[in-house]
Amino acid sequence: MDSAMPKWADVFLIPMISLLLAAVFSAIVIYAIGESPIEALKLMVVGAVGSTYGWGYTLYYATNFMFTGLAVAVAFHARLFNIGGEGQAMLGGLGVALACLYIPWSHWAFALIGSATAGAVFGAAWAAIPAFLQAKRGSHIVITTIMFNFIAAALLNFLLIGALKLKGAMEPATGKFPEPTHLPSFQDMFSYGDTVLFRGAPANISFFVALLACVFVWALIWRTRLGYELRAYGHSPTAAKYAGINPTKIIMVTMLISGALAGMMAVNNVQGEAERLVLNAVEGAGFIGIAVALMGRSHPFGVLLAALLFGFLYQGGAELALWTKIPREMIVVIQALVIQFTGALDDMVRTPVTKIFVALRRPPSGQEG
Numbered sequence: 103m104d105s106a107m108p109k110w111a112d113v114f115l116i117p118m119i120s121l122l123l124a125a126v127f128s129a130i131v132i133y134a135i136g137e138s139p140i141e142a143l144k145l146m147v148v149g150a151v152g153s154t155y156g157w158g159y160t161l162y163y164a165t166n167f168m169f170t171g172l173a174v175a176v177a178f179h180a181r182l183f184n185i186g187g188e189g190q191a192m193l194g195g196l197g198v199a200l201a202c203l204y205i206p207w208s209h210w211a212f213a214l215i216g217s218a219t220a221g222a223v224f225g226a227a228w229a230a231i232p233a234f235l236q237a238k239r240g241s242h243i244v245i246t247t248i249m250f251n252f253i254a255a256a257l258l259n260f261l262l263i264g265a266l267k268l269k270g271a272m273e274p275a276t277g278k279f280p281e282p283t284h285l286p287s288f289q290d291m292f293s294y295g296d297t298v299l300f301r302g303a304p305a306n307i308s309f310f311v312a313l314l315a316c317v318f319v320w321a322l323i324w325r326t327r328l329g330y331e332l333r334a335y336g337h338s339p340t341a342a343k344y345a346g347i348n349p350t351k352i353i354m355v356t357m358l359i360s361g362a363l364a365g366m367m368a369v370n371n372v373q374g375e376a377e378r379l380v381l382n383a384v385e386g387a388g389f390i391g392i393a394v395a396l397m398g399r400s401h402p403f404g405v406l407l408a409a410l411l412f413g414f415l416y417q418g419g420a421e422l423a424l425w426t427k428i429p430r431e432m433i434v435v436i437q438a439l440v441i442q443f444t445g446a447l448d449d450m451v452r453t454p455v456t457k458i459f460v461a462l463r464r465p466p467s468g469q470e471g
Contacts, residue, residue: 107452107459113404117397119451120443121411128436137428149421150414158288158303159420162375163387164413165305168312169367170391171409172319173360175400177243179323180356181336186232186247187364188388189254190225194365195372196258197224199266199379202279213283218311218369225365226358228254233357237350243357251388262381275380285374306374315363316402322359323402332356364388393437397444412437 129139150160170187177184197220207213232246262274271277286307288300323329335342335352343349371383390412397411398404419433443451 107456111455111459113399113401116448116451116455117399117404117444119455120397120448121440123451124436124439124443127439131435132428132432135428135432137426142422142426142428145421145425146414146418149425150418154288154292154299155301155303156417156421158300158305159417160410160413161288161305161309162303162370162413163416164409165309165312165370166367166387167390167394167409167412168406169315169370170364170387171394171398171405172315172391172402173364174391174395175398175402175405176319176323176332176363177356177360178395178400179329179336180332180352181339182236182353182356182360183244184229184247184357184360184364185244185392186229186250186361186388187391188384188386189247189251190228190361190364191367191384191388192251192254192258193228194221194225195368195379195383196261197221197365198368198372199276199279202283202373203276207280207282209282210285213373214285214307214311214369217283217373218366221365221368222362223365225368226362228365229357229361230354233354236357237353243353259381262379266379273380276378279373279377283373284377285369287374304375306370308370308374311366311369313406315366316406319363320402328355364391390437393441393445396441411440415440 129143132139132142148156150156170191173187173190174184198217201217201220202213205213205216207216228250229247232241232243232250235241235246236243259274262276266276267274268277288303288305288309289298291307292299321329323333331342331347332352332355334345335347335349339349342352367387368383371385371387372379376383394405394408394412397408398406415433415437419430419436422428422432423430
């Protein structure tokens with residue numbers, strides 16, 4: 103029945119209807135706790151996109167979600183559910199920190215290339231173990247990747263209170279990265295004369311690295327032989343194997359790419375924003391990436407739009423908590439509603455919309471045949 107639905111309806115119309123339903127239910131919840139949904143929406147919009155400062159935070163969060171969303175999307179195409187983006191981003195942060203602390207970079211551009219490579223390698227290495235267990239031992243990728251999140255957190259905690267901890271400091275964190283590794287912020291890049299834009303916002307040049315990652319994933323999935331094999335395996339592992347596609351190769355390569363993308367997120371939050379490695383630097387972005395990939399239909403452009411939406415929700419939610427009685431956790435409820443309607447309840451929207459398009463395409467009575 104879905105073949106009767108135009109591509110634009112699947113990509114844009116259904117997600118928009120799902121978002122509208124999520125917004126309606128969010129408004130009901132906000133009204134139930136005694137706040138005005140209209141005023142809350144205005145505050146979120148002004149706080150998230152009403153100034154360059156707000157945009158700076160929105161794009162900073164969106165950058166994190168683009169990397170983790172792309173990581174999940176690549177795995178989705180091969181019918182692999184990578185829930186380990188959180189742990190892979192943590193280990194990517196370790197790789198970025200080691201590259202920034204122990205390699206004497208002369209310029210931020212070289213440091214960016216080196217740290218992005220280190221983050222990708224560490225993230226890919228952490229994803230390789232669950233991939234091997236799935237390909238060779240039959241261990242389910244969902245179970246192993248989620249377990250590896252906890253192992254990554256424990257490993258990072260061990261290192262930050264031990265070998266990597268700054269001497270004499272109480273906080274479990276590394277020392278500040280050297281000056282040549284500091285990435286240009288949006289404030290550095292876009293301010294001119296006496297006009298200062300994005301003042302104090304953490305958005306930095308890694309946003310453009312994330313955009314390049316979107317282009318890379320699009321080219322990989324739809325313009326390469328590997329992408330074709332990956333999608334073929336995702337549609338039917340049995341048919342793909344019959345056609346000569348090696349399942350072990352697809353599982354391993356897909357998860358390596360997925361883990362590398364998640365690991366590269368650390369360029370934004372570890373090198374670009376904190377300029378040191380701290381505990382809990384990922385802040386749940388690995389799990390948000392799952393929602394971003396679901397909402398974006400695992401397409402890089404859809405992931406970009408969904409990441410911007412969740413960046414808006416994060417920054418807008420912070421403004422709600424600051425200026426109203428609405429708790430910060432309310433944004434978690436809104437995110438959950440967005441995920442619920444765009445993911446779990448997708449068929450609730452898709453089925454009636456598909457029936458409408460089928461009815462519109464059916465020839466009028468008496469003109470058939």
